[in-house]
Amino acid sequence: MSLPVLSRPAADPPTSALPPIPQSGSTRKSLSQTPSKLKAPSRSSAVQSPHVVSSPSELPTLKSPPNGKTGLPTPQTVRKTISIGSFPQPPNGVSRPGTAASMASPTSPRKRISDVSRISTSTTSKSKKTPRYSSGSAAYRMSDVPSLLNAGLSSVMPTVNNKRASDGQSSIPSPPQSRSSSANGSYSTSATTFEEGDEERGRMRETEDSQSPKTNKGKEHKGNVTVSVRVRPDTSNHDPSATEGEWMVDGRRSLVAYRGKEGGDYVYDNVFGTYDDNAKVYDSAAKRLVRRVMEGYHGTVFAYGMTGTGKTFSMQGTMSSPGVIPLAITDIFSYIRETPHREFLLRVSYLEIYNEKIHDLLAPAGSSADEIKLREDPGRGVYATPLKEEIVQSPTQLLRVIHRGDMARRTGSTQWNARSSRSHAVVQIVVESRERVTAPSNSHESKRIAMLPTGVRVSTLSLIDLAGSERAADDKERRAEGAHINKSLLTLGTVISKLSASKDKNGNPVDKDGKHLPYRDSKLTRLLQGALSGSSLVSILCTIQISAGTSTVANTHTMETLNTLKFASRAKNNIVSHAKKAAEDVSSGAAGLLERYRAEIASLRGQLENQKKSADANEEKQEEVKIEKESTNRHEEQMLEMQLARTALKERIEHLNRLILCSKSTGVNSGVVSSLGMNGRLSGGTITEYGTSRSVRSSTSHSTLGNFGASISRHPSMTSVGGGASQWSPLADEEEDPGELGDGMASVQAQNRALQADLQDKNRYISTLEKRLLQARRSSHSRTSIGFSRVVQDEGDVQKQLDEKDAIIADLQKTVTALRSAMRQRSIAEMTPDSSSGEFKLKKSPRIQLDDESNEAAGQGEVAKSSVPNISPIALLSPQKSGEKKRKSVDEMSKMLDEMIQDKVESGQLVKGRAGSVRVPPRSTSSRRHSRRTSNAQGGSVPPLDTMVAAIRVRDSIAEPGSAI
Ligand SMILES: Nc1ncnc2c1ncn2[C@@H]1O[C@H](COP(=O)(O)OP(=O)(O)OP(=O)(O)O)[C@@H](O)[C@H]1O
Numbered sequence: 001m002s003l004p005v006l007s008r009p010a011a012d013p014p015t016s017a018l019p020p021i022p023q024s025g026s027t028r029k030s031l032s033q034t035p036s037k038l039k040a041p042s043r044s045s046a047v048q049s050p051h052v053v054s055s056p057s058e059l060p061t062l063k064s065p066p067n068g069k070t071g072l073p074t075p076q077t078v079r080k081t082i083s084i085g086s087f088p089q090p091p092n093g094v095s096r097p098g099t100a101a102s103m104a105s106p107t108s109p110r111k112r113i114s115d116v117s118r119i120s121t122s123t124t125s126k127s128k129k130t131p132r133y134s135s136g137s138a139a140y141r142m143s144d145v146p147s148l149l150n151a152g153l154s155s156v157m158p159t160v161n162n163k164r165a166s167d168g169q170s171s172i173p174s175p176p177q178s179r180s181s182s183a184n185g186s187y188s189t190s191a192t193t194f195e196e197g198d199e200e201r202g203r204m205r206e207t208e209d210s211q212s213p214k215t216n217k218g219k220e221h222k223g224n225v226t227v228s229v230r231v232r233p234d235t236s237n238h239d240p241s242a243t244e245g246e247w248m249v250d251g252r253r254s255l256v257a258y259r260g261k262e263g264g265d266y267v268y269d270n271v272f273g274t275y276d277d278n279a280k281v282y283d284s285a286a287k288r289l290v291r292r293v294m295e296g297y298h299g300t301v302f303a304y305g306m307t308g309t310g311k312t313f314s315m316q317g318t319m320s321s322p323g324v325i326p327l328a329i330t331d332i333f334s335y336i337r338e339t340p341h342r343e344f345l346l347r348v349s350y351l352e353i354y355n356e357k358i359h360d361l362l363a364p365a366g367s368s369a370d371e372i373k374l375r376e377d378p379g380r381g382v383y384a385t386p387l388k389e390e391i392v393q394s395p396t397q398l399l400r401v402i403h404r405g406d407m408a409r410r411t412g413s414t415q416w417n418a419r420s421s422r423s424h425a426v427v428q429i430v431v432e433s434r435e436r437v438t439a440p441s442n443s444h445e446s447k448r449i450a451m452l453p454t455g456v457r458v459s460t461l462s463l464i465d466l467a468g469s470e471r472a473a474d475d476k477e478r479r480a481e482g483a484h485i486n487k488s489l490l491t492l493g494t495v496i497s498k499l500s501a502s503k504d505k506n507g508n509p510v511d512k513d514g515k516h517l518p519y520r521d522s523k524l525t526r527l528l529q530g531a532l533s534g535s536s537l538v539s540i541l542c543t544i545q546i547s548a549g550t551s552t553v554a555n556t557h558t559m560e561t562l563n564t565l566k567f568a569s570r571a572k573n574n575i576v577s578h579a580k581k582a583a584e585d586v587s588s589g590a591a592g593l594l595e596r597y598r599a600e601i602a603s604l605r606g607q608l609e610n611q612k613k614s615a616d617a618n619e620e621k622q623e624e625v626k627i628e629k630e631s632t633n634r635h636e637e638q639m640l641e642m643q644l645a646r647t648a649l650k651e652r653i654e655h656l657n658r659l660i661l662c663s664k665s666t667g668v669n670s671g672v673v674s675s676l677g678m679n680g681r682l683s684g685g686t687i688t689e690y691g692t693s694r695s696v697r698s699s700t701s702h703s704t705l706g707n708f709g710a711s712i713s714r715h716p717s718m719t720s721v722g723g724g725a726s727q728w729s730p731l732a733d734e735e736e737d738p739g740e741l742g743d744g745m746a747s748v749q750a751q752n753r754a755l756q757a758d759l760q761d762k763n764r765y766i767s768t769l770e771k772r773l774l775q776a777r778r779s780s781h782s783r784t785s786i787g788f789s790r791v792v793q794d795e796g797d798v799q800k801q802l803d804e805k806d807a808i809i810a811d812l813q814k815t816v817t818a819l820r821s822a823m824r825q826r827s828i829a830e831m832t833p834d835s836s837s838g839e840f841k842l843k844k845s846p847r848i849q850l851d852d853e854s855n856e857a858a859g860q861g862e863v864a865k866s867s868v869p870n871i872s873p874i875a876l877l878s879p880q881k882s883g884e885k886k887r888k889s890v891d892e893m894s895k896m897l898d899e900m901i902q903d904k905v906e907s908g909q910l911v912k913g914r915a916g917s918v919r920v921p922p923r924s925t926s927s928r929r930h931s932r933r934t935s936n937a938q939g940g941s942v943p944p945l946d947t948m949v950a951a952i953r954v955r956d957s958i959a960e961p962g963s964a965i
Contacts, residue, residue, distance in 0.1 A: 224538065224579050225539075225540070225571070225577050226269045226538070226539040227268045227269050227270075227568045227571050227572035228254075228284065228285040228540070228542070229268050229270070229565065230271075230272040230541060230544070231249050231272065231543075231545070231546055232274065232309050232543055232545045234545060234546060234547060246259055247259070247260075253267065254268050254271040256268070256271055258561075258562065260558065263562075266568070268568055268572060272284075278317040278321045278323045278324070278327070279321070285301070286328060287327075289461075289537050289539045290335075291331065292537055292579075293459050293460070293461040295581060296457045296459050297459055297580070298381075298461075299459070299462070300528065300530075301315075301461075301462070301539045302462075302464035303465050303466060303540075303541045304541070304567060305466075305542050305543030305564050306544070306545070306563075307420050307469065308420065308468060309543035309544055310543040311466060311468060311541075312421055312465050315465040316406065324541070325427060329395050329429075332395075333394065342433045342434060343435075343436045344431060345431075345597065346391065346392050346431055347389040347392070347429075348392055348401050348427065349389045349430075350402060350404075350428070351372065351387060352423040352424060353423055353424040353426070353488065353524055353527070354410050354422060354424075355423075355480070355481060356484050356487075356488070356522065356523055357523075358371075358373075358374070358384055360372060362387075362390060362401065362404065362405055362408075365408070370386055372384050372386065372387060374523065376529075381530035382527055384527065389430070402427055405425070406425075409421065409423060421468070422467055423467055424488065425465045426527065427464075428463075429460070429461045430458065430459075430460050431458070432456055432458050433456070433457050434598075455583070455584025457581075457582050458582055459582050460536075462531065462536075466524070469485065469486055469564075487522060491518060491521040491522040491524065493567055493570070494518060495517050496532065496575065497570055497574065498518070499532065499574040499576070517532075534577045535578065535579060536577065537579045538571075538577060540568060540571050542568040544560075544561040546561060755819055755820075756823060758819055759819055759823065762816040762819065766809060766812055766813060766816065770809070773805055773806075773809075777802070
């Protein structure tokens with residue numbers, strides 16, 4: 001069969017978001033005028049459908065088209081349950097549905113389902129006054145019913161002549177495929193190619209709504225309610241031909257007709273046959289509602305039907321054929337992707353009503369949650385609380401959450417369904433959206449934008465899988481569950497029927513708010529109150545299973561199926577939706593999570609920036625502290641170095657001070673005297689020798705012979721005394737140092753050391769000379785051996801030189817000996833300033849005294865003992881009188897030495913240097929001869945120096961008996 005191409009309506013497609021009720025006045029009128037004549041095609045009288053004609057005689061019949069050659073029953077065989085507002089009404093007189101009886105008229109014995117297409121054709125062809133109607137009921141319905149859920153469908157539906165794959169019937173084609181996105185990428189749905197235009201129309205309607213409120217005033221929005229019927233394939237073993245002729249399912253015309261007892265024709269928004277899959281069901285029954293929810297409307301989709309008829313199958317589906325819920329989730333996220341100018345926040349909850357108790361299916365297993373109650377809020381409507389809500393960001397995440405809830409749902413095996421849902425399950429997806437604000441470029445702007453009063457729109461999509469109505473089960477528990485289920489379903493039917501009953505003569509509900517309706521009789525109706533009372537878009541999917549035969553089961557199925565069909569008819573007729581797009585709430589109090597999150601994000605951003613600033617400041621501070629610390633460390637290091645240097649300097653100073661003190665106290669420490677081994681000499685000391693030694697000291701200090709002065713500081717003796725020759729610097733001042741007690745004792749000591757240094761230097765000088773002499777001898781011998789004849793003439797000169805050297809050496813040795821002797825004498829003089837006087841003994845230290853006792857006569861010791869008072873060693877060692885004598889002797893000795901040196905200089909034996917030093921001059925032959933002569937002429941006469949040397953030798957021979965001079 002080819003259907004005529006649907007011509008676009010002359011007028012523009014509907015542009016109102018919430019279009020006026022598509023019912024013509026006649027339609028509503030006809031319904032209102034004929035309620036008494038209509039009765040439900042059900043045996044049950046509990047709920048009477050006012051839209052079903054009970055008698056074919058009372059109903060107008062559809063005439064066959066003039067060219068009707070189908071041989072199909074007369075038009076009256078097709079019942080018209082067309083009072084459903086969203087459906088286009090046939091022209092006058094043809095809208096009255098036929099009855100079951102009419103369907104079973106002789107002219108049209110039982111029609112087989114396979115004949116439906118012909119039925120449809122014949123039916124429409126008979127309507128002469130309404131050629132459009134004859135062209136296909138679905139086609140003109142959609143064009144004439146610009147409801148929100150099928151808004152503009154006619155305008156985008158190019159043709160309606162698509163052959164229906166199932167049942168060989170034509171049906172409303174699905175919108176073209178617009179996307180293939182899915183949560184898992186495993187499926188796709190048709191649908192949204194036209195949605196851009198659809199959205200545009202939606203917006204236009206929205207604008208019109210706001211600009212011309214009168215347009216919708218007083219008009220019903222029945223087009224916002226979609227009722228669909230889905231026929232489940234019969235899996236029973238009975239002969240499928242048994243149902244033929246008894247039931248007719250015409251998907252193209254959305255018709256279900258029962259020609260049995262109390263049968264009739266039922267037309268809905270959608271009728272899905274056994275071969276229609278879930279995608280088809282979703283596209284036709286729920287897709288647009290989901291889209292409207294994303295635009296800001298509340299929407300409710302629920303499946304109603306007898307147990308085992310495919311409610312869960314339709315809502316959840318399978319992996320290969322996902323149902324309404326997963327497909328809706330896919331579309332939700334597709335919409336979000338396609339709407340970049342808005343931002344969304346999704347949160348989902350999942351509850352079940354089991355035995356009239358609400359359970360949170362997302363609550364962790366085993367958690368003792370509080371009892372969930374239903375509350376009502378003017379803004380939110382009726383809602384369950386406390387209920388766990390999860391914010392989801394992807395289809396997969398949302399599907400996982402719902403799957404988790406499914407796992408927690410109560411199911412049980414019944415005689416009709418191995419896995420029967422024993423509860424009503426409600427998935428609620430709350431969609432928050434707002435205009436997207438430009439991403440801030442800086443923090444200041446961020447704060448400013450965050451404060452903008454952009455409103456948040458909150459809408460809710462409720463996807464409900466009701467438990468199936470059922471006959472009393474054998475099992476007790478199942479019976480109890482069934483009782484609750486049936487009670488709630490009965491209440492639902494009652495409410496829906498009362499919705500109808502509460503209408504006034506004009507067809508308007510008397511109580512728009514539904515205050516007097518028994519919503520509170522069950523949790524289900526209470527929860528569905530908002531949807532049933534018209535604040536939301538509604539899509540009801542009723543599932544049936546067609547059975548034939550006369551068996552009890554078949555009869556039960558038939559009864560239940562008819563009840564379901566009646567329920568669907570009542571729902572379609574009675575539910576009036578006033579759904580409006582939710583306003584964008586700019587008040588902070590009622591703002592949704594999105595706004596709160598936005599504010600929180602702004603606040604967190606502010607905090608982050610503050611933290612960043614403080615972190616930067618901290619970093620700077622730390623840097624400063626670090627630099628400061630480094631400088632402090634450097635400073636400390638410097639200070640430490642300085643401290644060390646100061647300490648070292650201090651130590652040096654102290655050391656030097658100690659040295660000074662030591663040097664000053666050298667004469668004080670009598671122990672030093674004994675360490676010098678003076679005791680033995682003390683006994684042998686004479687006044688003459690003492691005086692000699694003093695003169696030597698004087699000579700040293702005043703004449704500064706040679707390098708004596710320089711050598712003093714390096715003298716080992718100084719080390720022993722002062723702890724280090726190098727630290728002995730103030731020698732020059734020593735001569736000026738009057739001594740610790742001002743008696744010149746320290747000077748004497750220093751002179752003593754100076755003499756020792758002199759002695760050392762002289763020794764070195766002597767050894768140097770000896771070495772040179774030896775070298776000269778060697779070279780002389782070698783020269784002799786090489787060219788003896790040639791040098792023999794110089795032999796005399798060499799010999800002379802050697803003699804002269806020997807003489808000088810001898811002189812120097814003598815001088816050294818004399819100096820040494822003088823030193824010793826002076827030391828003795830220090831200790832024995834006046835050996836002849838009894839004063840000495842009196843002033844000796846006790847130690848010296850003891851030593852004396854061991855070396856001298858006992859008598860003297862006794863005197864000493866008896867006469868030694870308790871006098872300090874300093875006093876003993878620093879007798880004023882003896883000091884004067886010593887100074888005098890030293891001066892005399894110095895004077896003598898100076899005279900001797902002067903003699904030597906004058907005689908040419910010594911040459912004075914620039915710095916007052918003296919040296920032996922290189923002798924000329926004449927001078928050497930003169931010297932020899934002088935020496936010979938003098939014979940044994942000894943010059944004054946020699947005399948002194950001799951004296952010293954004498955003394956040395958006393959002091960050092962073993963030493964040979
Ligand atoms: N249209 C269909 N096509 C194929 N199989 C279907 C269809 N509808 C239902 N079924 C199958 O029928 C069985 C029962 O379906 P389902 O559980 O959905 O029924 P129900 O109405 O939810 O029952 P209950 O109310 O007891 O939960 C399942 O095995 C399901 O796969």
